[in-house]
Amino acid sequence: MAQKYFTLFDFMARFPNEQSCIEYLCFLKWDAGYSCLVCGGCESNQGKKKHNKRCKECGHEESPTSHSLFHKIKFPLQKAFYTCYQLSVNKKGMSTLELSRQYGLSQKTCWFFKRKVQKAMESSDQHCFDPYKPRVIF
Numbered sequence: 001m002a003q004k005y006f007t008l009f010d011f012m013a014r015f016p017n018e019q020s021c022i023e024y025l026c027f028l029k030w031d032a033g034y035s036c037l038v039c040g041g042c043e044s045n046q047g048k049k050k051h052n053k054r055c056k057e058c059g060h061e062e063s064p065t066s067h068s069l070f071h072k073i074k075f076p077l078q079k080a081f082y083t084c085y086q087l088s089v090n091k092k093g094m095s096t097l098e099l100s101r102q103y104g105l106s107q108k109t110c111w112f113f114k115r116k117v118q119k120a121m122e123s124s125d126q127h128c129f130d131p132y133k134p135r136v137i138f
Contacts (some may be wrong), residue, residue, distance in 0.1 A: 011085050021077045022051050025064035036060055037067070069116055079103045080113065087117050 006014075015021050034044045034053055041057035048054075054061045065071050070080050083103060086094050094102075099110040 006089075008085070011082070015078060015081050018076060018078050021081050022064055025068065025070070026051055029064055029068075037062065069113075069120055073113065075103075075105055075109060079105065083110070083113060084117055087114060088121065093118075 015024070030053065033042065035042060036044070036055035036058060038060040039055060039058040041055045043056040044053040045056060046052070046054070047061040047063070049063065052061050052063045065073070065077070069084070070077055073080055083099055086099065086102075093114075096107050096110040096114055099105070099114065100107040103110070
C-alpha cells in the first residue's frame with residue numbers, strides 16, 4: 001500500500017500554533033481515557049496547567065508531553081513538531097545545521113532532538129509522520 005505524504009502546507013494548517021500541538025498530544029494520550037501511571041486510577045481533575053491531568057486518587061500530575069519525545073524540551077512545541085515532520089518526510093533527513101538555521105535553535109539542541117526522533121523512529125519502525133493518524137512516536 002502506498003504511503004500518503006502531506007505537504008508542509010498541509011502540516012502547517014494542521015498545526016498552526018502551540019495550542020493545536022498540545023491538543024493533538026492530549027488526544028493521543030487520553031482519548032481512550034485517563035489512567036494514572038502511578039496508581040492506575042481512572043479519574044482525574046485538571047492539573048496546575050490547563051492541559052495537565054491530576055489523578056483523583058494519588059494526586060500524581062501528568063502533562064501531555066510527559067513520556068513522549070517532547071518531554072522536557074526547552075524550545076516551542078510547534079518547532080519540535082515541525083522538526084519531526086522535516087526529519088520524517090525527507091529521504092535523507094536534514095542536517096542539524098539546516099534545522100538550526102530553519103528553526104532558530106542552536107545546532108546542539110537540534111542534534112540532541114534529532115537523535116531522540118531517530119531513536120523513536122527506529123524503535124517503532126515508522127519512518128513517515130502522518131499528522132492525521134496517531135503514531136507511536138508521540
